[in-house]
Amino acid sequence: xxxxxxxxxxxxxxDQFIAAVEVLRHPELAGRPVIVGGRGDPxxxxxxxxxxxxxxxxxxxSGMPLRIAARKVPDAVLLPVDAEAYTAASDEVMATLxxxxxxxxxxxxxxxxxxxxxxxxxxxxxxxxxxAVVEATQLHCSVGIGDxxxxxxxxxxxxxxxxVFRLTADNWLDVMGPRxxxxxxxxxxxxxxxxxxxxxxxxxxxxxxxxxxxxPEFGPKMGPWYAELGRGDGAREVDATPWVARGHSRETTxxxxxxxxxxxxxxxxDLVDRVLEDVTAEGRPVIGLTLxxxxxxxLTKTFAxxxxxxxxxxxxxxxxxxxxxxxxxxRQIRLLGFRAEMTMPDDARIGHxxxxxxx
DNA sequence: TCTGGGGTCCTAGGACCC
DNA sequence: TCTGGGGTCCTAGGACCC
Numbered sequence: 001x002x003x004x005x006x007x008x009x010x011x012x013x014x015d016q017f018i019a020a021v022e023v024l025r026h027p028e029l030a031g032r033p034v035i036v037g038g039r040g041d042p043x044x045x046x047x048x049x050x051x052x053x054x055x056x057x058x059x060x061x062s063g064m065p066l067r068i069a070a071r072k073v074p075d076a077v078l079l080p081v082d083a084e085a086y087t088a089a090s091d092e093v094m095a096t097l098x099x100x101x102x103x104x105x106x107x108x109x110x111x112x113x114x115x116x117x118x119x120x121x122x123x124x125x126x127x128x129x130x131x132a133v134v135e136a137t138q139l140h141c142s143v144g145i146g147d148x149x150x151x152x153x154x155x156x157x158x159x160x161x162x163x164v165f166r167l168t169a170d171n172w173l174d175v176m177g178p179r180x181x182x183x184x185x186x187x188x189x190x191x192x193x194x195x196x197x198x199x200x201x202x203x204x205x206x207x208x209x210x211x212x213x214x215x216p217e218f219g220p221k222m223g224p225w226y227a228e229l230g231r232g233d234g235a236r237e238v239d240a241t242p243w244v245a246r247g248h249s250r251e252t253t254x255x256x257x258x259x260x261x262x263x264x265x266x267x268x269x270d271l272v273d274r275v276l277e278d279v280t281a282e283g284r285p286v287i288g289l290t291l292x293x294x295x296x297x298x299l300t301k302t303f304a305x306x307x308x309x310x311x312x313x314x315x316x317x318x319x320x321x322x323x324x325x326x327x328x329x330x331r332q333i334r335l336l337g338f339r340a341e342m343t344m345p346d347d348a349r350i351g352h353x354x355x356x357x358x359x
Numbered sequence: 360t361c362t363g364g365g366g367t368c369c370t371a372g373g374a375c376c377c
Numbered sequence: 378t379c380t381g382g383g384g385t386c387c388t389a390g391g392a393c394c395c
Binding site for chain 2: 037038046047048049065066067068071081109155185218219220222223230239245246247248250251253267296297298326337339
């Protein structure tokens with residue numbers, strides 16, 4: 001089957017991944033509404049990372065404040081996020097995918113990956129993938145089959161849970177045409193609203209538009225890219241080149257808003273140290289800094305600056321504290337974030353992004 | 360119910376240069 | 378005199394994804 005001729009893109013997506021990993025190591029939780037988020041304390045400022053299907057039946061979903069989720073499901077099991085455990089499980093899944101015959105694997109996140117293959121029976125191959133993943137990890141996944149990355153990615157949603165669904169140029173408009181543009185991968189609330197203001201509300205309407213007419217509203221790259229998205233078109237090649245981080249960041253939401261300058265400075269020192277730990281592990285110099293602040297209740301501002309590649313830790317810290325000077329001293333601070341951008345290695349792939357244009 | 364944390368890329372406008 | 382035209386770099390902000 002490896003020698004089949006037709007190229008296909010498979011999108012593999014683990015079902016309720018985080019909740020499933022927790023149930024695996026706490027078997028007594030099977031069948032119960034499990035909600036994972038923050039430190040598992042519903043009195044804190046935190047949101048839901050993943051809810052099990054039992055919890056979703058109560059209307060709980062990712063991104064919902066933990067406090068609300070706990071109220072909706074009185075007998076929910078609330079668990080803290082355990083990133084190390086999910087990374088370990090994810091590594092096992094990805095290794096299983098890479099071991100599939102003839103597969104090129106492009107990892108998109110903890111719980112999903114593209115898989116490029118040549119076969120004349122992609123459904124059979126998809127079932128084999130599901131069987132292999134369950135056998136190795138006891139985790140279930142859904143598989144989207146497509147002739148482009150976008151179509152494969154969107155197809156997965158129709159296969160959940162634990163199913164397989166195929167979307168190609170042949171059935172794209174039949175399946176997706178009547179749906180709202182927000183159902184597309186890469187179109188969120190803001191863009192779908194701006195499209196609607198141009199008279200475009202469905203995928204079919206977006207697919208029919210002349211790409212150039214979107215340039216005045218969305219710019220020279222994004223305009224034509226949205227039109228392409230409407231057609232389901234784009235890249236067909238799965239790229240296994242290892243992903244290289246462009247930067248690292250840390251954010252902290254304070255349980256009580258900060259008001260004192262000394263608290264702010266201490267928080268920035270802490271964030272800088274944590275980010276630089278990651279950067280140091282990469283062995284690449286820092287070339288830029290961004291400080292993000294969320295003033296209470298919800299106003300976000302960012303301040304950035306370039307810095308010389310030769311900067312050492314003390315220099316980076318000094319530059320970070322200089323950015324602190326731009327904060328408004330009269331406002332309460334709810335969140336601080338600090339990001340360090342790094343130089344790229346010479347052989348790094350340029351233009352690869354798991355989530356945005358460039359497919 | 361006031362909405363985490365870690366990422367990526369695009370756009371606009373000003374500064375500056377020739 | 379009220380001002381070209383191309384280019385790059387930098388900063389701030391916006392949008393999206395998992």
